[in-house]
Amino acid sequence: MFARYKCCLVEILLGTRLVSVVVFHRLRYRVATNKLNIKSNSKSESHKFNHSQLEFVSAQFSSSKGTMPPRIAQIRLVSSHPQVYAPCDDSFALVDALLADRTKLLNHHPSICMEIGSGSGYVITSLALILGSESKNAHYFATDMNPHATKVTRETLEAHGVHAELLTTNIASGLEKRLSGMVDLIVINPPYVPTPEDEVGSSGLSSAWAGGENGRSVIDKILPVADNLLSEKGWLYMLFLAENDPLQICLQMRDKGYGAKIIVQRSTEEETLHVIKFWRDPDIQIEGNEAGSGGKTAPQRGLDFLRSQISRLSFRETRQ
Numbered sequence: 001m002f003a004r005y006k007c008c009l010v011e012i013l014l015g016t017r018l019v020s021v022v023v024f025h026r027l028r029y030r031v032a033t034n035k036l037n038i039k040s041n042s043k044s045e046s047h048k049f050n051h052s053q054l055e056f057v058s059a060q061f062s063s064s065k066g067t068m069p070p071r072i073a074q075i076r077l078v079s080s081h082p083q084v085y086a087p088c089d090d091s092f093a094l095v096d097a098l099l100a101d102r103t104k105l106l107n108h109h110p111s112i113c114m115e116i117g118s119g120s121g122y123v124i125t126s127l128a129l130i131l132g133s134e135s136k137n138a139h140y141f142a143t144d145m146n147p148h149a150t151k152v153t154r155e156t157l158e159a160h161g162v163h164a165e166l167l168t169t170n171i172a173s174g175l176e177k178r179l180s181g182m183v184d185l186i187v188i189n190p191p192y193v194p195t196p197e198d199e200v201g202s203s204g205l206s207s208a209w210a211g212g213e214n215g216r217s218v219i220d221k222i223l224p225v226a227d228n229l230l231s232e233k234g235w236l237y238m239l240f241l242a243e244n245d246p247l248q249i250c251l252q253m254r255d256k257g258y259g260a261k262i263i264v265q266r267s268t269e270e271e272t273l274h275v276i277k278f279w280r281d282p283d284i285q286i287e288g289n290e291a292g293s294g295g296k297t298a299p300q301r302g303l304d305f306l307r308s309q310i311s312r313l314s315f316r317e318t319r320q
């Protein structure tokens with residue numbers, strides 16, 4: 001996403017934006033996905049972008065239960081729009097985290113699932129396919145503030161035979177009252193690139209990545225909304241950039257009673273991404289005072305582990 005942002009700045013300066021955005025996006029998929037193919041280890045998924053068929057394939061995913069059925073991992077890019085964020089490294093990292101946790105997600109039996117900022121629909125469609133027929137009662141929602149994204153998401157979902165209620169809105173406005181405390185699973189790849197504050201929330205493609213100071217402007221608005229929406233057993237999978245200070249976010253969430261775990265951590269040349277899972281942890285005593293004079297509590301040990309994981313910036317994925 002960083003490289004895309006930088007490229008757009010150059011394009012604006014050169015006045016060649018429209019054509020080169022499309023060309024650059026296409027090239028970027030190839031470069032990024034090749035990078036991932038090379039760097040992924042044998043157990044992890046690798047996403048290949050087949051330029052001629054416009055198809056994203058998670059080709060090598062295998063789990064302890066065997067190879068994933070191909071339909072789960074194949075998302076065809078059936079629809080696009082110049083102002084809609086097309087799947088990139090960050091989208092792949094988020095879906096990889098969901099694939100890595102697939103068995104847990106199936107055992108979790110989420111009834112209501114939601115994506116905030118669905119863009120092309122790649123993530124929500126993947127999620128619906130990952131949960132598939134084993135989660136027949138799951139109901140899906142997806143929001144995006146960009147009306148073109150809502151349209152592209154709808155077309156992506158339809159092409160893969162899955163359904164979600166879609167809403168063009170700011171974060172989850174219009175759903176917050178209706179779904180308060182009811183959502184079992186939320187997935188988010190937010191705008192996270194540090195940018196000038198006035199770029200945040202603008203119309204058009206830049207709102208997909210413009211995150212304001214430290215890339216945190218939109219993230220800091222989304223987290224309280226997610227907290228309100230999540231059910232008692234709710235899980236949140238959210239993607240962060242190292243510059244967003246994910247450790248500080250984990251500490252902030254801990255103060256609200258959430259445990260946190262890194263599911264995927266990945267570095268490309270431009271950025272280091274973390275997909276972190278949050279859940280309400282009854283062992284966390286929100287008032288503090290949980291540290292006895294002696295040993296550390298389980299949540300504290302978890303935070304120590306997170307701290308050590310986040311500080312290591314080399315390419316690696318954790319499967320805990």
Ligand SMILES: C[S@@+](CC[C@H](N)C(=O)[O-])C[C@H]1O[C@@H](n2cnc3c(N)ncnc32)[C@H](O)[C@@H]1O
Pocket residue numbers: 085086087088090091094116117118119120121122123143144145146149169170171172189190191201207208209218
């Ligand atoms: C980084 S893109 C991710 C798109 C898609 N989920 C993916 O992973 O490929 C962020 C998306 O969030 C949307 N977005 C940005 N700010 C938003 C807001 N305040 N409310 C809802 N959606 C927002 C953008 O329009 C964009 O589609």
